[in-house]
Amino acid sequence: MNSQKKKEEEQQKNYCSICDNVGFIPVVDNEGHTRYRPCKCREMLKVQKIWEQSGISVNDIDKSFANFEAWNNEIRAMKDKATSYYLQYSKIKADRCNSIMLCGNPGCGKTHLALALANNLLKNKGVPVVYMPYRDVITKIKQNMVDEEYYKKTLSKYQNAEVLLIDDLFKGKVNDTDINIMFELINHRYLNRLPMIISTEFTVDKLLSFDEAIGSRLYEMAKSYVVQIEGIKNNYRMR
Ligand SMILES: Nc1ncnc2c1ncn2[C@@H]1O[C@H](COP(=O)(O)OP(=O)(O)O)[C@@H](O)[C@H]1O
Ligand SMILES: [Mg+2]
Ligand SMILES: [Zn+2]
Numbered sequence: 001m002n003s004q005k006k007k008e009e010e011q012q013k014n015y016c017s018i019c020d021n022v023g024f025i026p027v028v029d030n031e032g033h034t035r036y037r038p039c040k041c042r043e044m045l046k047v048q049k050i051w052e053q054s055g056i057s058v059n060d061i062d063k064s065f066a067n068f069e070a071w072n073n074e075i076r077a078m079k080d081k082a083t084s085y086y087l088q089y090s091k092i093k094a095d096r097c098n099s100i101m102l103c104g105n106p107g108c109g110k111t112h113l114a115l116a117l118a119n120n121l122l123k124n125k126g127v128p129v130v131y132m133p134y135r136d137v138i139t140k141i142k143q144n145m146v147d148e149e150y151y152k153k154t155l156s157k158y159q160n161a162e163v164l165l166i167d168d169l170f171k172g173k174v175n176d177t178d179i180n181i182m183f184e185l186i187n188h189r190y191l192n193r194l195p196m197i198i199s200t201e202f203t204v205d206k207l208l209s210f211d212e213a214i215g216s217r218l219y220e221m222a223k224s225y226v227v228q229i230e231g232i233k234n235n236y237r238m239r
Contacts, residue, residue, distance in 0.1 A: 016039060018041065019039035019041060021041075022039070023042050024038055024039060047123065050122055050127075053130070055130060056115065056131045060119075065083055065116045065120070068109060068112055071239055072234065072239075074234055075109060075236075078227045078229055081225055082100065084225075086121070089195075093195055096220065096221070097221060097224050098193060098221065099195050099196040099221040099222040100117070100227075101219075101225065101226045102114060102198065102227050103202060103204065104227070104229030104234065105229065105231065106201060106235070107234075108229045108235060108236065109236055110199035110229075111167055111199055113199075114165055114197050114199045115131075127162055128161065128162050129164070129197075130157065130163070131165045134169050134170065134171055135168060138181060141181060142177060155185060159184075159188040160188075161194070162194070164189065164194065164195070164196050166197070166198050167199050168201070169198055169200040169202070170182075170202060171201065179214065182211075183213060186214055187213075195221075196221065203230075204219055204226060207219075
């Protein structure tokens with residue numbers, strides 16, 4: 001397809017018939033003055049932009065609290081923590097403790113809940129959450145480590161996101177380089193009080209024994225919202 005045609009299609013897709021792409025709708029008030037109110041397409045465009053920048057796959061935008069079953073007491077407690085974090089978010093976002101950490105075995109629903117939280121923050125509060133699948137990202141960073149510009153740019157995206165979702169922290173073999181990169185990332189967020197949503201198969205004790213500097217910072221930032229699920233009995237696929 002030639003670029004002109006592509007452009008036209010793109011424009012058509014983004015065309016708003018309510019406001020004719022002006023972004024505002026004229027409303028005449030009681031005194032006959034014309035006022036303008038923002039069209040809903042502006043809001044939608046904003047939401048669409050932060051979706052695109054979040055890195056959340058289209059397959060995951062349906063993950064919600066509503067479709068997360070509280071199928072046993074421990075799972076219910078984890079869901080309650082996540083929803084209460086969501087409800088408190090606006091109040092606690094600048095606090096020392098403004099993060100949440102979901103620890104537990106594979107299959108207990110950590111990623112689902114973390115994404116439900118992210119989706120709600122994006123959709124309902126317009127908060128630009130950035131999704132970081134730990135293993136993929138750390139591998140890519142290490143492969144491109146000699147490219148200083150890439151390294152700085154990538155790290156900075158995760159360091160400065162308004163909310164960062166780290167999925168499956170420290171999954172796989174962890175060496176000193178991984179620890180150093182993650183320290184650079186997490187310490188920056190710690191110093192600037194930037195919230196994180198963490199999912200990991202490790203308990204807090206295990207994280208501390210891995211690397212005390214990282215573990216203790218994460219704990220300090222999430223201690224009111226730490227959930228630790230243990231045991232195969234909590235695997236959703238085996239319920
Ligand atoms: N309580 C639950 N209610 C509904 N679906 C669930 C629940 N727990 C897990 N799932 C589903 O099971 C699969 C595995 O869950 P996931 O969140 O990836 O687990 P984890 O990240 O802890 O390994 C996903 O498809 C998820 O949507
Ligand atoms: Mg997971
Ligand atoms: Zn419009």
